Amino acid sequence: MHSSVLRFNALVTFAVAILALICALASFSDYFNNPSPTADVKVLSINWFHKQPNGNEEVRITLNISADLRSLFTWNTKQVFGFVAAEYETPQNALNQVSLWDIIIPSKEDAKFLVQITNKYRFIDQGSNLRSKEFNLTLHWHVMPKVGKMWADKIVMTGYRLPDRYR
Amino acid sequence: MEWIRENLDSTRSLQIRQVFTQAVSLVMIVTSALIIRKGLMCVTGSESPAVVVLSGSMEPGFKRGDILFLHMSKDPIRAGEIVVFNIDGREIPIVHRVIKVHERQDTGEVDVLTKGDNNFGDDRLLYAHGQLWLKQHHIMGRAFGFLPYVGWVTIIATEKPIVKVWNSSQKFIITLQIKSSILAQQLPTLTNYPLGTMVAVVNVVVTDRHPFDATFLFRRV
Numbered sequence: 001m002h003s004s005v006l007r008f009n010a011l012v013t014f015a016v017a018i019l020a021l022i023c024a025l026a027s028f029s030d031y032f033n034n035p036s037p038t039a040d041v042k043v044l045s046i047n048w049f050h051k052q053p054n055g056n057e058e059v060r061i062t063l064n065i066s067a068d069l070r071s072l073f074t075w076n077t078k079q080v081f082g083f084v085a086a087e088y089e090t091p092q093n094a095l096n097q098v099s100l101w102d103i104i105i106p107s108k109e110d111a112k113f114l115v116q117i118t119n120k121y122r123f124i125d126q127g128s129n130l131r132s133k134e135f136n137l138t139l140h141w142h143v144m145p146k147v148g149k150m151w152a153d154k155i156v157m158t159g160y161r162l163p164d165r166y167r
Numbered sequence: 168m169e170w171i172r173e174n175l176d177s178t179r180s181l182q183i184r185q186v187f188t189q190a191v192s193l194v195m196i197v198t199s200a201l202i203i204r205k206g207l208m209c210v211t212g213s214e215s216p217a218v219v220v221l222s223g224s225m226e227p228g229f230k231r232g233d234i235l236f237l238h239m240s241k242d243p244i245r246a247g248e249i250v251v252f253n254i255d256g257r258e259i260p261i262v263h264r265v266i267k268v269h270e271r272q273d274t275g276e277v278d279v280l281t282k283g284d285n286n287f288g289d290d291r292l293l294y295a296h297g298q299l300w301l302k303q304h305h306i307m308g309r310a311f312g313f314l315p316y317v318g319w320v321t322i323i324a325t326e327k328p329i330v331k332v333w334n335s336s337q338k339f340i341i342t343l344q345i346k347s348s349i350l351a352q353q354l355p356t357l358t359n360y361p362l363g364t365m366v367a368v369v370n371v372v373v374t375d376r377h378p379f380d381a382t383f384l385f386r387r388v
Contacts, residue, residue: 023314079228081264081284085246092272097246099266104284106227121289126269126278140247142264144228149312152247 026076027148033074039067039139039155041084047118049130050166057130059123059162063101065139066114072143072151073108080105081142086123087156088135098123100137132164213239213308218251219318220262224283225249232319235262237308243270244277244303249310252281255295260307263290269300277303 041063048060065084072080083102090096100119105111136158143151207216217236220229229235237251244250246268253260266289267280278300282289291299 027312081228081247083247083266090272093269094272094275095243095268095270097268099246102266102284104227121266121282142247142249145313147314150249150310 023147027145030074030076030143030145030149030151033071035069035071035153037067037069037071037141037155039065039069039157041065041137041139041157043137043160044116046163046167048167049163051128052124055128057125057128059130060119061100061123062116062118063137064114064116065101067112067139069105069111069141070108072141073111076145076148078144078146079107080111081144083140085138085140086135086160087138088133090125090127090129090133092127092129096125097138130162131166133162135160135162207236211236211238211308213237215251215260215307218260218262218308219321221259221322222261222283224285225262225264226285228284229262229313230315232316232322234314234318235310236312236314238311239308243275244268244279244306244309250279250281250301250306251308251310252301252305253307254293254298254305257295261290261293262310279306 044062044064046059046061049057051057063084067082069080069082081102081104083099085097085099087095087097099121100123101117102120103113103115136156137160138154138156140154141152145151204216208214210216215237217234220231220233220235223231235249235251244265246265248265249262250265251260251262261281263281263283265279266282267278269278270276279302280289280291280300294301
């Protein structure tokens, strides 16, 4: 009954159970973190605004993004994925979310940044509704843990408007 | 002689009992695994409540061998979520992040575009020919939890690369370097890797004589 195989089996089972418990506790500890991230996005210029041959409008835009996401990091955080999306409503679509730029933040030291960028992904509408369109710029973040539950939230910045004519 | 026979009988019954105990415990393990799986399916509403990450396209967030837990809620899909989707005519589900969402005003239907965090471009090259957007029915689940390394158990159990190569019609391992985006386009699964990555073909299923009309399974080397 007390062969080495049985002992080894019991040991492994116990170790796995303890490991699972530690993982669960590590993930649970994230609940006690109340982050207070800040962000500010400015539209520096609209570099290009035209209609494609297929009728969809495209915008190229330069943004100034400053954010402080340091409070999102806990001891169970592997990385934070952040991105800025343009969000707007059109007669056809209740919601359009177009990701413009993103960043992988590997550590707390890199989580405060100020960048000036042109959009990394194409800002194309489904149709041609963008002239004088009011839109929101939203900074989303997605906290990827070392183990357990993933977290996501956002800061919505309102009051941006596209020009009324192509350029 | 009598005591020998007695001893023999008792050991035989002991052996039978041991074998029986082992068989029962094996059945217990299998059924409990099934119960957990089915239970998770009920709770999460997703047909596959957990998936193993197979490619490096979401690195450094998710590496090969990590496990993702999925749910399938009725909430509309939003940008930034990590979804698991199936493309028509493709066996292996893909785990990538949603970067664009267009939701219809009247029907609530969604058009979704995805991209791997570690890939250069979006996933249109991975989609079926001419497909621009993912629809709701392509999406099998949405990731909410993460467990590192554990998936290696299933990768090792199911993927024995060398065995697969020898079983396939092409009995060799090719090492090739992704040099141009044209090659990457012709071999769609290669777009999971950035240009210049060394990959090995671990399985080739040739469906036609044309060299590119085949299913390749790649492994980063």
